[in-house]
Amino acid sequence: MLDQVKRVLLVLSGKGGVGKSTVSTQLALTLKERGYKVGLLDIDLCGPSVPYILNLEGHDVHQSAEGWVPVYMDSEQRLGVLSIGFLLTSRNDSVVLRGPKKTSIIKQFLEDVYWQELDFLVIDTPPGTSDEHITVMENLRQVPQCSAILVTTPQEVAIEDVRKEITFCRKTGIPIMGLIENMSGYECPNCSECTNIFSTGGGQSLAEYAKIPFLGSVPIDPRVGRLAGQGLCAVKELPDSKTSKVFGELVTLLGENSNGVN
Numbered sequence: 001m002l003d004q005v006k007r008v009l010l011v012l013s014g015k016g017g018v019g020k021s022t023v024s025t026q027l028a029l030t031l032k033e034r035g036y037k038v039g040l041l042d043i044d045l046c047g048p049s050v051p052y053i054l055n056l057e058g059h060d061v062h063q064s065a066e067g068w069v070p071v072y073m074d075s076e077q078r079l080g081v082l083s084i085g086f087l088l089t090s091r092n093d094s095v096v097l098r099g100p101k102k103t104s105i106i107k108q109f110l111e112d113v114y115w116q117e118l119d120f121l122v123i124d125t126p127p128g129t130s131d132e133h134i135t136v137m138e139n140l141r142q143v144p145q146c147s148a149i150l151v152t153t154p155q156e157v158a159i160e161d162v163r164k165e166i167t168f169c170r171k172t173g174i175p176i177m178g179l180i181e182n183m184s185g186y187e188c189p190n191c192s193e194c195t196n197i198f199s200t201g202g203g204q205s206l207a208e209y210a211k212i213p214f215l216g217s218v219p220i221d222p223r224v225g226r227l228a229g230q231g232l233c234a235v236k237e238l239p240d241s242k243t244s245k246v247f248g249e250l251v252t253l254l255g256e257n258s259n260g261v262n
């Protein structure tokens with residue numbers, strides 16, 4: 001049930017493996033750190049990695065009279081999580097679902113979870129623009145505010161895919177909060193020097209070209225990689241890192257109630 005959700009943030013990427021789940025989880029953790037009530041919904045049915053990243057594997061989801069109850073990260077219930085991963089018996093289970101079944105499970109995830117009152121619901125979506133995305137869009141009409149955060153890597157092919165995401169958002173009328181370039185160079189854990197491995201500036205120029213906000217570059221940082229699996233927040237654990245700066249600024253922007261551009 002989304003009737004008590006103030007704002008939805010859809011995290012989208014054209015390609016798999018660009019860091020969409022890392023962005024979704026770090027964003028949800030940073031929002032919680034700043035005192036918001038947050039939900040994180042993982043509808044990446046083919047590769048649900050959120051339970052692993054947040055160290056919640058093995059948790060069961062329960063059904064109450066109101067609907068599915070999210071798994072909470074904390075006793076004050078400020079960050080609730082729901083993922084298809086909780087419904088699988090093991091991490092290696094593959095979710096082989098065909099079109100209508102996928103659509104129906106996503107509808108259930110959007111309609112039957114008892115989120116209670118939320119400031120933000122972050123949705124980690126599958127890569128690309130598929131039937132799943134259209135189902136999500138159709139079910140989000142009741143939410144007062146909804147916008148998309150696009151994730152890419154600096155490589156040309158990933159940026160090409162983001163162009164399709166921008167077109168999808170424009171066609172479906174979802175405002176774009178902005179674009180994050182992930183794995184943008186390598187940040188040395190010893191001296192914080194950033195070495196650009198791939199070409200640089202692609203995300204920023206794409207954002208400028210498409211007239212959408214550029215939300216920052218997150219470097220490859222082995223310390224950020226290590227936070228995955230422990231459910232730890234970069235803003236809290238690595239306050240001096242570039243990653244922490246990007247997520248801190250993004251949450252400040254969200255707090256200013258910016259809803260992005262069409």
Ligand SMILES: Nc1ncnc2c1ncn2[C@@H]1O[C@H](COP(=O)(O)OP(=O)(O)OP(=O)(O)O)[C@@H](O)[C@H]1O
Pocket residue numbers: 013015016017018019020021022023044047049127182183218219220221222224225226228
């Ligand atoms: N900035 C980063 N620094 C270091 N490691 C990172 C960074 N971003 C992502 N990773 C690592 O890269 C891998 C892929 O990231 P992630 O799972 O977030 O990508 P994804 O786009 O959600 O993938 P999928 O399409 O499979 O869902 C993970 O092991 C993650 O820990």
Ligand code: SF4
Pocket residue numbers: 188189190191192193
């Ligand atoms: S960037 Fe500097 S501190 Fe980091 S590994 Fe290279 S030489 Fe060492």
